[in-house]
Amino acid sequence: MRPRRSFWAAVSILVVMALLVAGCPARQPEARVGKHIIAALSTDIVTLDPHRGNDGPSMTVWNQMYSTLFDLNAETRELIPKLAERWERVDDRTTRLFIRRGVKFHDGTPLTARDVEFSLKRLVDPATKSPAAFILTMLEDVRTVDDHTVEIITKEPFAPLLFHLTHRATSIVPEAVVKAKGEDFARQPVGTGPFKFVEHVKGDRVELERNPDYWGGAPVPERVTLRIIPEPATQAAEVEAGSLHIASAIPLVDVPRLRELADVEVLTMVGWSVTALLFNHRAEPFDDVRVRRAVSYALDRDAIVRHVEHGLAIPAAQVSSPVVFGHNPNLQPYPHDPAKARQLLAEAGYPQGFETTILVWNIERFIRWAEAVQAQLAQVGIDAELNVVEFGAALEMAYRGEFEIVNMGWGCPTLDSDYNLFALFHSASWGPPGNWGFYQNPEVDRLIMVGRTSADMQERERAYHRVMELLHQDAAWAFSHHPTLVLAKRAELRDSEISVSFVYMNLRRAYIQE
């Protein structure tokens, strides 16, 4: 009988230990109350230095600590002056910016035009190794005119310049501090934003505190904690439990359930990215426009939206989503018409269909989508094999044009179609820059350049509308859908400025309703 007794002794010790641990006060009583906002990031940040990274989580943090010259309202596409108070065009290549007066960095030194010149030049300097340097490659020079005036000169006329200056990688840093600290700047960052850096516990969280001297008025929250929670299901559980105020990534299947909960709100907004099949225009049979159209007719976009994306997407007819400048509202997606697709294939010389391979990233969302696409293509006789490849390897294959069809998910953070069109469809962008499938149409090239260089917004818009039509006629890609941005937050978290676009979210007005 003795072992039984010792077994129960062991069990009771374990139970007592568990109870002891469970019984300990969870946390300091006042730690959670009031003005401490906790939000989640999906992966750890790459860097706190805005000129050294280009990932969403880092940008979310930079957005709290630094300011850019301009800001963008993701919902209205409106340009908001930030560190640049106003601007004027001097000529078609020169823009003069007037820098806001009275702005101080976190270390108390005032912001001057020299810091702006230094920051923009630092971003594009190859020695900085910024993966976001491309955002300002059109830059020829930045000149300080006086303490609060700076001129930006581009190599060629570049219409979307101010939109590019909303990109988080163009955040302004203090010249003196960066020069003094060197590599250490990334560990002791200083900006002009509403929150100051406190600490970064690698893999776990970033802690920020209120900057009472913020030029736009002292922020409401005293502290902001950005927790790194890689698993969307865990983020959802945290919000449900009330220990997280904002979840940036939640499983799409959980959305209906979270919507049912009284103390959780799910916010959605049409996103700025597109999911599509990218054809290799140099590979048979996709050099034939009839075959590409057949693929577009074969896709059942409504079914994809409903069953693959859980209703959280809209069918796509073009590369730019409705929130992006240049979106053509008159364009409809190719209807789902398998008979028409079969007929086009027969005309192109493939009455029995053909076999092909789709290169797919090993990202769950894309795999599920590709499986649906595969089944839909099979209905018109296209026997597509899925070649699911790890993202890094797939990217290299795509850069080299080693594919017949590759899946594509592309975002447009500047909300201006130039970002989409020049990289993806201009013949100067063949290969790594984005036109992986070697698409070429001289009229499209010409119109993209009109959009890029014209100062007349209406002329730009007309050019982009026409480009969207031409890409549709050419069936350059088979556009599938624009995924919806989804964010879950606690109902007690209130803020006039909380936006679904997490990258653009600034928490300076957030507070918790007790």
Add this chain to the structure above:
Amino acid sequence: MGAYVAGRLLHVLPVVIGVSLLVFLIGHLTPGDPVALMFGLEAGADPELMASIRRELGLDQPLHIQYLRFLGGLARGDLGRSIRTGDKVVREIQARLPATAELALSALLISVAIGVTAGVISAAYRNSGFDYASTFGALFGVSVPAFWLGLMLMYFLAVRVPLFPVSGRAMPLVQALGLSLTGEFWQFGMAARHLVLPAITLGLPSAALVARLTRSAMLEVLGQDYVRTARAKGLGERTVLYRHALRNAMIPVVTMVGLQFGFLLGGAVITESVFAWPGIGRLVVQAIQQRDFPLAQGIVMIVALIFVLVNLLVDLAYGALDPRVRYR
């Protein structure tokens, strides 16, 4: 024994170099380019810009030169800098290893406590109700995926009944212990509570293995003549079980626990992701996905080193368990 330990420690060197070469080769021969991945899907993956960054990072050098540079750094105790973050690899590992060690040790504790207890009782009461229940439990423990188990524990014990925090690590346990000594006992409670669910998720499958192995080792030992002798001498059942049988049954168990610890250290990726635990498993997977060669090499080498040292400890433990074992 001193000479034995010194000899074994010398063996560490070729193992680590071998591992480093393997990791280096596998990393560099896998398709995928760190600079391309840094750009990812962006409008300006300009080949010239990428080439200049590759040059800055020394990635344009021939492979053998890159490896020799890496070894040179290693000799000076320098593991290089992460391509992605630009931070020192040593610093990245220092930041993440303690969290993993904490989790792995707690999981090990759970697996040994549950596994050995259940195994001994199962063997002592063979074919009893407890034995069947424990067999079933072990089968469940090894079959259930960590992802599912973690989410279930989280849902029922953190969301539904908020006994434990959902995820995250409050602070290093050591630091919490220090704060407790200054009177802030709640700090330790908070740190420990964060550890419970991930440690159970990670420890349960290995508890199942330990239980099965302990049971079979105990059954074998209990059939030996010296156990019958011990009983015939009139020793109490408890003394027979623990003093005579268990100690002899422990040798295979200790071996497996040592190996398990290695797996727990390196294989906690899923548990770390589910519970947002800032450990090294997540870091190494990310480093590999992003082709952050210096970081991936650094982590794999450190884990290999720990694995070798744990194995050495296991071998030394044999001597403590069985006086007949001699080290030469």
